[in-house]
Amino acid sequence: MYNSKSKEDQKYAAAAESYDEATTGIPFSSGSAQSYYSDQQHLHVKPKTQVPWSTGLCDCFSDVRNCCITCWCPCITFGQVAEIVDKGSSSCGSNGALYTIIACVTGCACFYSCFYRSKMRQQYALHETPCGDCLVHCFCEACALCQEYRELKNRGHDMEIGWHGNMERQNKGVAMTPVAPVVEGGMSR
Template identity: 45%
Template sequence: MNILRKVVTPKWNTELCGGHGCTCLITCCLPCITFGQIAEMLDEGQPSCVTHALIYGLLYLVQCHCLLSCSYREKLRAKYGLPAEPCNDFCVHWCCGPCALCQEHAELQSRGLDPSKGWTAHRRAAPIPLSMFR
């Protein structure tokens, strides 16, 4: 018996140039904040959002920030099996950095993480496994 299997390719839940509300405004004015929030979530709180934001800000001064931010886009894609769309991670951040950061922030939110609340808030909200009570 032949069973046809449909291959499901994971997709981004948000568009690259979609409206992302307040995050878009913050990102256009201070992209280091949005980057710091994203990086903190992907690195599970170590180092902090502030540390990530400072590093990004310093790299922004010498126009090398996209080297760092594209590596976190790659990390996000690897974590959720997302395709490199519309092009590779470096090109997305080089050509449309603020849009890429907004999309990544929104993607984390759509997957149940809120980068604006930080990693510790996420950890506190995580359910306690029942096995701990046995």
């Protein structure tokens, strides 16, 4: 009798059947074995290589202006950092106000700000140094906020204009890309 499946299709089907639901936890359907393998490829994601922070935790005085603002009113620095980390989905003012409310009610806004440090570290694949994010914020809140501010600034963000201002500036830069002039008549010597 004539077999409608090619030898390659039979090999895929046999391999897929050997990985039954009991061994992989994934039920095998009688559908294409090819789709089974393409689904499996999406499960294996390579982690990003982690990079160090551009400045140290205690390099606060490398940006004296931000250091002073953070010491006297950390809600401003936190709001600026959170807006950039959230990619503009929340505003600087709302993040800063929420930080202030949490600080006034609980006396410890560091538990809120440490989540943004973790989120930022994941976005930029930064090392978790010198210790865990919550410990850094609990014991060195001002230094942690200053470091996060400097990191975003060193990565090209203008912290004063926020996420949307940075995107507008970036889009204007793309639209104003210099173009080579058109030379009529070709080259002459």
